[in-house]
Amino acid sequence: MGRERTAAGSPSVVDEVTGSGRRWQGSKLGQGQQGQQGQLTFCCSSSPSPSPQAQTERLKVRLAGYPRKHNEGRVELFYKGEWGTICDDDFTITNAHVLCRQLGFVSATGWTHSAKYGKGQGKIWLDNVLCSGGEKSIEFCRSRGWGNSDCTHDEDAGIVCKDERIPGFLDSNVIDNNVRLKGGARVGEGRVEVLKNNEWGTVCDDRWNLQSASVVCRELGFGSAKEALTGARMGQGMGPIYMNEVKCVGHERSVWNCPFKNITSEDCQHTEDAGVRCNTPYLGLESTIRLTGGRTRYEGRVEILGSDSNGTQSWGLICGENWTTKEAMVACRQLGLGYANQGLQETWYWDSSNVTEMVMSGVKCTGSEMALSQCQHHKSVSCQKAAAKFSAGVICSETASDLALNAPLVQQTVYIEDRPLHMLYCAAEEDCLSKSAAQANWPYGHRRLLRFSSQIHNIGRADFRPKAGRHSWVWHACHGHYHSMDIFTHYDLLNANGTKVAEGHKASFCLEDTDCYEGVSKRYECANFGDQGITVGCWDLYRHDIDCQWIDITDVKPGNYILQIVINPNYEVAESDFTNNAMKCNCKYDGHRIWLHNCHIGNTSTWSTLNT
Structure with a gap:
């Protein structure tokens, strides 16, 4: 510490x-x-x-x-x-x-x-x-x-x-920048998104070519485009599609300067989102990292190349303590192996190298770095479990899931319910109420609940699957099915300085395909001990009227607040993009009614200052 x-x-x-x-x-x-x-x-x-x-x-x-x-x-x-x-x-x-x-x-x-x-x-x-x-x-x-x-x-x-x-x-x-890349595993690649009226949207891939892709790459500070990607190769976006049939000559300073058609509802779907892969400078970062002992080249114990005080170079290990998906994301990016599927804190089963010295510890990454050397780490190595079997490892993948919340639906479905205590015994058993409920005069009285629907889409390129195996899923008698994730979504109400004043206490979650886009079939369901997860192109809907889909605001005073919803908050399951996992709304509560406005994902909209 x-x-x-x-x-x-x-x-x-x-x-x-x-x-x-x-x-x-x-x-x-x-x-x-x-x-x-x-x-x-x-x-x-x-x-x-x-x-x-x-x-x-x-x-x-x-x-x-x-x-x-x-x-x-x-x-x-x-x-x-x-x-x-x-x-x-x-x-x-x-x-x-x-x-x-x-x-x-x-x-x-x-x-x-x-x-x-x-x-x-x-x-x-x-x-x-x-x-x-x-x-x-x-x-x-x-x-x-x-x-x-x-x-x-x-x-x-x-x-x-x-x-x-x-x-x-x-x-x-x-x-x-009025253009950005999302969903890519490497620097200089991703789904093309453009900004209009303070809202990000995508570009349709009709007639998308290298000339138009090169304009995007140069606008972002890269060289020309190596590849113009079609068919949502970098995952599907959400929200509006702003451009169709973009026709750049190649010398334009911005893709907005190129001729294009406006979109009609019949023109394009997000399955046609355009992407780019830009030519980027060779930095040689992959020459200082390697994986050993894995069954394939996408997995193994992480070893990094360093120099001692005499300038002699040698390979060393990374301490596995507190090694998470975020650090694994950076390692896989540096290796050029795509996305992180899993970060491993023990690698005794991959002990096939004669490298035994720990050379890095306390690694803490944001997830956006290009190399592990750019992450925070201890100035001098300190590892309680210094044996090689406790060194860090990764499993990388060329595809990953990507979850995003339907923010407009939250805003459209929000309301307050005063629910009688005699209808909340199951919720109390699931610990879905705030602490003061324990002192309530059961079964008389009520709890004031802030209710809303959560529709969580998988817009990535791989199914979202719970980390825990079926043998460890927990049966919930109140809900009549197994829950595969203890923590899948956080529901919080914050005051103006970000302090939590109320929170949702949804104990755990069952993941399933509630519905899918046209042409995509459901694969996962909660009933009958079925497989759980969210298929690419599908979404899991937690309706406003189901048990525990709320925040208990019984003790909250009238005022201006921020409603915050965070999906996969502990990064338990790897995704291609974690920047779209949080949603915030301005919230006004007068003691009787509640209003939400400016609900947005990540940085997709300018944040409004709370009125005091």
Whole structure:
């Protein structure tokens, strides 16, 4: 507990505190070498003057690239009417501080090299930039001069700013991507989704080709497209389909600039969602990780390549303690083996290697990293079970399930019920009521219940199956069937600061195909000890009127709240995308009635501030 964690060894991010990470050594600029005439020189000017253009108008800076958050990205500068990038040679955290402040953030927390956010286009405006830290703009820092660089866009620099704004700044000059990729296992691949009116939707695959796919790839900061995918090869989306018969020439800056047809209900279904696989820079990440002992190349004990203090390279193991699906996702991505099917904390049955030393422990990933070295981990190895049989392992797969909730249905079906206690004995036995119910005057009185329907779709490319085998399923006499997952969905009511004020206590769940899209057959049912799961293209519906499908709000005072529903909250079953597992709604309760609005999945809509 309390052990120091660091991302040391990450090939992408420099830590401001520890100074860990890659620092470019040496300058490509020779001693005494001059910049272009009238421009700044690296060696001869310690207090350069801004260019004539910079004196007359503020230098424009923005963050771009993919994948990224709003406070990070590839640095782009607008100079002489053209956007360009900064080379990562000699780049430091001090440069990042200056740029972040210029963008309206208080400071930087890191910087990236080697075009982590994708390769830019056009000019490389600055190279060998050296800031002292007090500059108000990157243009006042020393450099080789505007446009004087021997770099390629493979060396584009990026920054990570602290997500805290300087008072008075309204615009952070961040490019808001109107296109994204979802459901892909590797960087630069996925289902194409575009943003319109604050809602994400998909693109139909009619006439989808490499030219249109390449526009999407370049818009996201990658190279051209390697493959234009059709037939929902990256899983089916939900919600609107915005585009059909997209006809890009190939040079457009955005897929929105290409001719396309608007969709009618007869044109396309989500089984025709378009996807892309982009050409991405070779980073060599798979050369530092391998699997051993597995029955196939998709499974085995994870071994990583590291160097000792003398620079000698050797393979080592990862401590299996707290190794989860999230860490396995990153390992499978780094290996180029698709999605994680399972993360394993013991691998004694795969002991076929002479590697015995633990070289990494305390690994904690968000799931989006490209390599395990980019995840948090202990600075020095600490593993209670240090024997090789307790090292981490993975089972990878080329396909995975992907669950998503029907958010509009929750909003449409919500209501309050005052349910008599004499009708809640079964619910009490299942622990579906809040704690104060134990002190109620049974069987008299009632409980106030917030009720709604949950329709959970599998939009992935593999069936969602419970992790537990049939032998461990639990019989629930009240419901008359077996439950295969103890925790499948969390129902929570939160106040404005995110504190839980009430929660659903649904003890466990039975998974089945309630209904499916046209052409898809049901495979799973709860009755008669049937197989449980959710088929691709089907959904499991928990109706508002079934037992325990509620949040007990008897003790909640009137006010403004947030209703939050999270599917597969403990990542017990692997999915291709966990970012669409949470739904939130603004909730207003006046003591008698309840209203929901702005129900949305993940980041599919701008979050509304609660009214107080």
